[in-house]
Amino acid sequence: VFPGVRQAQWLTKTKLVEGLPPAVQGIMDNPALGLQELEERAKHMVSHARLWDTAEVAPRRERYCPMLFENLIHICRLMSGKYPSLSKRMLARNCRIAATWERESILLQVRGLSGILMNSKTPIPPVASKEEILDTKEHVLETFYPIAPTIDLQEVNVYKELNDTGFRDGYPYSHPHTLFFLESANVRTDRFRPDQLRAKMLMFAFGNALAKAKALHGNDPKVLEQPVVVQSIGTDGQLFQFMVFQLNTTDLVSNDGVKNLVWIDSDQNLYERAQCVPEVKKRVVTKPAGISGFQPDTFKKFLALYLHGTV
């Protein structure tokens, strides 16, 4: 009906900031990382996922989307040769999340398979300073009168108000670090549109953060001393959406007070097009085979979000 992120913002009591937070920008601009050589490798990985992976002529999205993600994560993981503390991370696939909260007398919950989650042993330090958090008190949440904010949400009878991080107690990698969402359906109508994907990312990041906060500080709604930060990256194989979410408060019933913060960088193209077979019109090659329009910045953001928290 209307862009999903605005609805998600109201539901999670969040203030939106465009662009990535300065901490992440700082990692990107850090020259010690040696990002130039990595660009070459990233380009190879994109070519591998989009062109070379299969014995057929061209791989399908169901294959190249996860393959591209795996390749990029592989490059990021190999950085742990330089930064040994990166090895304190663990990927978990098909993890289930459950979080419940009340929002102006409406009970909401997030449940289900939340894509691929990367956990780490140490939490990400809060991205926004204390002043920024207190500033959010003045921010007024957008309402959609006369449309109820719970439009398009499924109404379900729940018998248990469940808050579950998806892992048992005593799990050493207990802090959710980044969530990855891969839109890999072949048919375009089965995939989420970029805006819907951003809303989904926001809801699941919030769900993970809330479940973690309740596990750490208990079920009482309050303003958190140590905000919980969860990142999220969503892609359909070409467009990337980056998001950093900071949970400042679990007091979500009222519309006033401290709000949560989210930084969104949307619609970043990793490359323009990937031709498997050169396109020839009237005996002239119009589009040569290969990857064209590779944007190294998108990969740098991916890597920066991966390294955030340890570098």
Place this chain on the structure above:
Amino acid sequence: MAALGARRVLRPGRRWFSETVPAAPSAPASPLYPPVVASITAKSKAAKSRRLQRFNERVHAAATVEEKLRLYGKLQRPKYMVYPQTFALNADLWYRSFTKTVLVPGMPPRTPAAKPPVATAGATSETGRAPEPRAEAPGDAEAPGAAKIPEPSAGAAPYPDIGELRSLACDALLQESFYQNKKRPFLYRDQDHTPGPFLTQLVSTLAASLSGRNPLLAASSLDLNPEVNYYWHHGKEVVVHGHRKGRVDPVRFQIDDNPHLQIRVPKQLPEVVPLESDLGDVPVIDHKPSKLPLFKKQYENKVFIGSKVADPCCYGHTQFHLLPDKLKRERFIKERLEDQIEVVYRSNGIASLFAWTAAQAMYQGFWNEADVTRPFVSQAVVTDGKYFAFFCYQLNTLALTAETIENNPRKNICWATDSKPLYDVVENGNVKGFNDEVLLRLVHFLLNRPKEL
């Protein structure tokens, strides 16, 4: 002609056979008649060999590797499908005879330079690893043992800490089997529930943490669930039925394999033994391959290492195979076929590695008429989640067809270990009975690299 001869006789003083030495016959620039060769289209053995020769010339003259592969697998005929993961009895004997492979139990000895020592609690575990029964000169076994103390002075970086790697492995295991809340496994899909994700996690985290020590890993490419195919001819048979009945045909094989995980690298692994070494015998089997049982089908002849020829990471490093539920140990024990358990691991290792190394060789332009000039080496780990078996394969020859195999003394070699458990049991968030030896071997596999690096 008679009249000519008669005229010659009549002429006095000249005998017909003492012709003047013909002045150097103006050597004709080109022969007057075309060379006499067998026909191309006749139904004769000479014609068949001429057709074969023309095909070989066409493949030799192909400009690119893709063109060569296309021509090599152009003709489709019914062929045996060889499955690396099979329940057939004594399959590894048959597979060795199809691929001309010698099986050497135990791991090959490593030269000190290529094997950096790992810091362990006691040095005894290292010496315990090296000597294993092998068909090689015993001198080799001692040399590495003596010269192995090595590297502490040379290496600036500290050794990989086995404690840290052990904790990584245990964490991966615990996460998959204990900590993560998962639903119950689907029927007969136990392997996808726990051992599959565990293997993926283990390999990716170990490879990442060891990449600082092995620059080859830092440039590697990790494939999840790739496809590896290879097509070859070996031996001769007579076509039994159909419109081609009675003709002599090569026996065609195709391997279509899906390893769980594979690591490809841009530089080749170093050779283990020289190209012409002879470490044992290849088993000879008198029966037709269909007695194994092996079945024929006709479909596309694919040669594929996991990615296309254009990929710079065109050499193989390590493959990881996961045995499916159908081939689990308990099933063999219940049917009283305990000795076949090892056969399953071995046949998987031999077949998969042969297909991979041979496909790598074909990507470099070698084929059965143009045999390899350098050996191709790859490694593999076959596991069912708990028991691990390690394999190292060296491809010395691709010439396995009936014509090329006669004068070919080279054999392919496969080093294999028995399957050993990595841990005993996982209980309440603890891994009991963790076996460091298996982990060490896995680490050494991942650290394998060419001597220059």
